[in-house]
Amino acid sequence: MIFEFDRALVRAPARSVIHGLSSQPGPPPLFEAIEREHAGYVRALEECGLTVETLPPLEDYPDSIFVEDPALVFGHGAIVLRPGAQTRLGEVAGIEPALGRYFDRVLRLEAGFADGGDMLLTPQGMFIGLSRRTNQAGATELRGLLQQLGINARIVNTPSETLHLKSDCALIGEDHILCTATLAASGLFDNYRKLIVPESEKRAANSLRLNDTILVGEEFPLTLDLLRCDGYTVRPMLVSDIGKLDAGLSCMSLRWKA
Numbered sequence: 390m391i392f393e394f395d396r397a398l399v400r401a402p403a404r405s406v407i408h409g410l411s412s413q414p415g416p417p418p419l420f421e422a423i424e425r426e427h428a429g430y431v432r433a434l435e436e437c438g439l440t441v442e443t444l445p446p447l448e449d450y451p452d453s454i455f456v457e458d459p460a461l462v463f464g465h466g467a468i469v470l471r472p473g474a475q476t477r478l479g480e481v482a483g484i485e486p487a488l489g490r491y492f493d494r495v496l497r498l499e500a501g502f503a504d505g506g507d508m509l510l511t512p513q514g515m516f517i518g519l520s521r522r523t524n525q526a527g528a529t530e531l532r533g534l535l536q537q538l539g540i541n542a543r544i545v546n547t548p549s550e551t552l553h554l555k556s557d558c559a560l561i562g563e564d565h566i567l568c569t570a571t572l573a574a575s576g577l578f579d580n581y582r583k584l585i586v587p588e589s590e591k592r593a594a595n596s597l598r599l600n601d602t603i604l605v606g607e608e609f610p611l612t613l614d615l616l617r618c619d620g621y622t623v624r625p626m627l628v629s630d631i632g633k634l635d636a637g638l639s640c641m642s643l644r645w646k647a
């Protein structure tokens with residue numbers, strides 16, 4: 390089942406995290422706040438039944454806490470990606486040895502660029518979102534690598550103002566997508582039931598379902614209510630400083646069922 394997870398890899402925040410990439414005006418996040426929020430995130434993963442390994446911080450890579458972007462993992466293998474931001478490409482060397490410890494099969498993207506945040510796995514296969522971080526060359530090669538792991542993939546466009554495909558959506562049920570109104574209007578998920586996040590809570594679309602629980606930013610009460618009304622178990626999470634770096638709930642871990 391697509392939401393069953395029992396393992397996760399995360400990376401401890403480096404002090405340099407406060408200089409991570411951000412499109413948002415206003416003061417940068419505080420290191421101590423990010424550290425606290427990250428610790429809460431690890432606790433939540435553990436309480437959802439996952440065994441978590443925390444990798445050491447990488448000071449040279451401010452955004453390296455967002456381990457979802459340099460790799461993709463599945464029960465039966467992993468793919469090392471090539472993040473599309475210049476300051477993030479070096480994160481690949483930092484994640485590869487850890488993947489080697491868990492997966493017999495580790496494939497590598499050799500050309501173009503692709504960020505894990507642009508990849509949405511569904512029971513029908515993988516959506517690969519083209520974005521400012523994932524280009525056609527990376528997406529095409531990745532589709533071939535996924536095929537080697539027995540996963541079908543479809544290359545789609547990410548809305549132009551969106552960082553990553555999953556900044557705007559999360560799979561919350563086998564055929565149920567939590568998404569922004571923009572993504573809903575794009576027609577991408579016409580075969581899915583959609584729960585649309587309110588315009589004032591767009592960033593809530595990057596929530597994370599783990600086993601029977603959905604992690605959602607606590608600053609998004611309307612979305613939390615919508616999910617509760619639909620019968621989901623939700624866990625509100627404090628991630629407001631992490632949010633200042635354009636990140637949400639999926640970005641900080643790689644998750645799989647061993």
Ligand code: CIR
Binds near residue numbers: 411452477555556639
């Ligand atoms: C970046 O711009 O790369 C980071 N500040 C945020 C990455 C968020 N990752 C994700 O959505 N998968």
